[in-house]
Amino acid sequence: MNLLTGMNWLRALAALFVVIYHLNQHLPTSGFGYFGWGIHQFIWHLSIMVSVFFMLSWFFRSLSYWKNIDTPSSIPSFYISLKDRFFRIAPAYYVMLILSALATYYISGISGINFPAFFTGFTFLTWLSPDTLFPVLLNGPLWFIPLDMIGWIMTSFFMMGLLKLKQIYYIPYFIGISILMLGLHFLWIWLPWTPGEGISFIWFPVYNPFIFFLHFLFGIAAAGMVTWLRRKNQESKIYFDIGYILTSIIGIITLWIIRDQSDWAISIPNSPYHFPWIPFLIAITMICLPFSKYVGAMLDNQFFLFTAKLSYSIFLTHGVVMAFLLHYIFPWELSMISWIILSLSTIILSYITGWILYKYVELIFVPVKKINNK
Numbered sequence: 001m002n003l004l005t006g007m008n009w010l011r012a013l014a015a016l017f018v019v020i021y022h023l024n025q026h027l028p029t030s031g032f033g034y035f036g037w038g039i040h041q042f043i044w045h046l047s048i049m050v051s052v053f054f055m056l057s058w059f060f061r062s063l064s065y066w067k068n069i070d071t072p073s074s075i076p077s078f079y080i081s082l083k084d085r086f087f088r089i090a091p092a093y094y095v096m097l098i099l100s101a102l103a104t105y106y107i108s109g110i111s112g113i114n115f116p117a118f119f120t121g122f123t124f125l126t127w128l129s130p131d132t133l134f135p136v137l138l139n140g141p142l143w144f145i146p147l148d149m150i151g152w153i154m155t156s157f158f159m160m161g162l163l164k165l166k167q168i169y170y171i172p173y174f175i176g177i178s179i180l181m182l183g184l185h186f187l188w189i190w191l192p193w194t195p196g197e198g199i200s201f202i203w204f205p206v207y208n209p210f211i212f213f214l215h216f217l218f219g220i221a222a223a224g225m226v227t228w229l230r231r232k233n234q235e236s237k238i239y240f241d242i243g244y245i246l247t248s249i250i251g252i253i254t255l256w257i258i259r260d261q262s263d264w265a266i267s268i269p270n271s272p273y274h275f276p277w278i279p280f281l282i283a284i285t286m287i288c289l290p291f292s293k294y295v296g297a298m299l300d301n302q303f304f305l306f307t308a309k310l311s312y313s314i315f316l317t318h319g320v321v322m323a324f325l326l327h328y329i330f331p332w333e334l335s336m337i338s339w340i341i342l343s344l345s346t347i348i349l350s351y352i353t354g355w356i357l358y359k360y361v362e363l364i365f366v367p368v369k370k371i372n373n374k
Contacts, residue, residue: 006244006289006296011056012307014049015314018141019350021046022322023343028334041259048255048263048282050144051273053315054212055219055282057148058155061085062220065159066227072163078156085152087365089312093145095361096316097121100139103320107138107327124149130196130204139319143207150209151216158213158220174221178214182269185210203272206264211271218279222286234291241295244288251281313354313362321349 024043032040064081068074076084097118104112114137120126121135124146134143158177165173189205254277258265267275289296307314322342330342 006292006299007056008308009299009304010052011311012304014052015307015311017046017049018315019318019347021049022319023346026326026334026342027339028336038259042256045255045259045263048273048278051215051279052282053144054148054151054215055279055286058151058216058219059223059286061152061155062159063223063227065163066224069163078160081156089145089149091365092313092316092357092361093142094122095357096139097135097142100136100142100320103323104136104138107323112137121146127208130193130200133200133204133207138323141315141319147209147212151212154209154213155216155220174217178217181210181213185269206271214275215273215279218283219286222283225287226290229291236291236293238293240288240291241293244285244292244295247281247284247288251278310351310354310358313357314350317353317357318346318350321353322346
């Protein structure tokens with residue numbers, strides 16, 4: 001049994017589905033029948049892959065604490081870990097932040113660059129204002145990275161607090177922090193923010209680190225359960241395969257049923273990615289995969305291992321790739337054929353640019369072993 005079994009599959013799937021989600025926004029839907037329109041609506045809900053990315057990050061971040069819960073001295077100091085995390089995500093992010101700004105200049109001119117948002121992007125504080133939520137509009141997915149960094153810091157403090165408690169207080173601690181985060185979330189959204197137009201004002205202030213920390217907690221709890229099962233010498237069993245398959249089916253059926261609703265549907269409180277139901281199902285898959293007898297090993301094939309390795313870079317580059325293709329190669333209204341060509345071109349070029357970013361930026365700052373275990 002390997003704690004990483006199946007996790008590369010989840011990371012690769014998240015990266016690919018995020019690309020497909022953005023391609024789906026340009027799909028020509030005229031003439032679609034009931035089933036075709038249903039698939040189009042279903043793909044809109046693949047935005048939940050952002051929650052998968054969040055949960056995977058904090059699964060692995062908390063794992064270093066869970067594995068050494070009885071020997072806190074074995075855990076690297078917060079500042080050493082913070083430095084490692086910074087060099088894990090910042091160099092590639094900064095490169096794409098600058099390249100995305102240059103791409104915006106070439107496509108939209110200097111007026112297309114929001115300079116306050118661009119410079120705020122370097123501080124990982126874009127989530128503080130709707131005017132800065134997207135550091136570069138041409139590469140929308142970059143909004144995720146500052147929240148990922150602040151989530152890393154919050155998770156570290158959460159786990160450092162957990163280390164000081166006896167085991168009987170773990171569940172009350174999770175509940176207490178959840179209530180605190182909900183309180184901060186509601187306080188944040190009730191502040192007198194100035195209304196505006198555009199997607200950033202639709203998302204803000206609901207897209208904040210407090211509500212997303214609740215997603216992080218599911219990843220942290222999954223890592224704790226996996227560690228506990230491993231200490232119990234849990235062997236790989238077929239019922240973990242069945243658990244993963246059933247959980248995945250339930251998730252797919254749920255998304256299909258609510259396909260004509262927003263990605264905030266059924267969320268409690270009103271927030272993205274169908275919280276807490278979908279994150280709960282994702283957490284179950286994270287617990288099942290490392291102990292699965294067949295599924296985890298089958299899914300972690302060479303293609304998905306390679307995709308997982310490039311997943312961060314693919315996430316960072318695909319928005320710019322698609323923007324250039326739409327502006328220079330497909331500047332007209334797309335037909336189904338041209339959309340298919342756009343999709344294949346975006347995926348292929350995202351892999352190529354992702355590999356370049358991975359090899360010449362990521363690997364310079366972080367050894368491959370560390371990348372594969374993040």
